[in-house]
Amino acid sequence: MNNTMPNEISLEALIAGDRAEFARLVDEYSSPIYRLGLRMLGNPQDAEDVLQNTFINALTHIQNFEGRSSLATWLYRIASNEALMLIRKKRPEVNLDDVEGGDEAEDLKPAQFVDWSGLPENELLSGEGKNFLDEAIHTLPESLRLVFLLRDVEGLSIKETADALNLSETNVKTRLLRARVYLREKLSVYYGERLPVRSENE
């Protein structure tokens, strides 16, 4: 493996106000941030607002970036806050912290035991299957969805997710577990119905 990363963004150049470097930063992270906005808000217009506000904010505050987290984590933090602010504004009734309470064991009790894990990906993510998955992700409560998107869709570590969302690592793990279990249940109902009949007797 190469030790030098040709695409690495130079923080010094960003802080010095190098516009070309900022443009590279935008290109590097605009896709994942747009996706995050799309998944959190559910429509392209709001996703674009989240995207634009994130980079306007980043451009304004890059001088204050202290490097305690990575640039990526810092951007995800700004984007997450932008998304949550927009959700609060549009739907003030949504409880964004609703995760600590409740009976964990009850929440996590699985009810679906059909093993659809052997179905090929092109079948699972065929047009209809993909829509179902997207819809299932969208029905996750916001507080779980954000953790799930950062960790499982965008691939941040538990620590990075915790840093980006200003949560403890334990809290991230709890939310992640709930999100994964919730989605697994939903997908099991859907894909279970699509399993070939022979599998039932195997």
Next chain:
Amino acid sequence: MSEHPHKNCRELLGSLSSYIDGDLSPELCEELEKHLAGCTDCQVVLNTTKRTIDLVHSPLEKPDLPDEVRERLFKRLNLDSYLTPKPK
């Protein structure tokens, strides 16, 4: 819908995520794997949870930014002059 039959499966579920992420202590791992070996339902829960995570990782689930959105973003940031064709 059937209820999960085994009581100690609850413990597995509590550690499921950490186990999948390779973030569980060796002792707990061993305990969990011992349980898994004898519990088909838990094996299914584990396999399908892993598969759920695989699916959301899929490139199909990660569309790129539409060109016109990128263009408007660059303009909004006054970065028009850097609006070169998209890298890659």
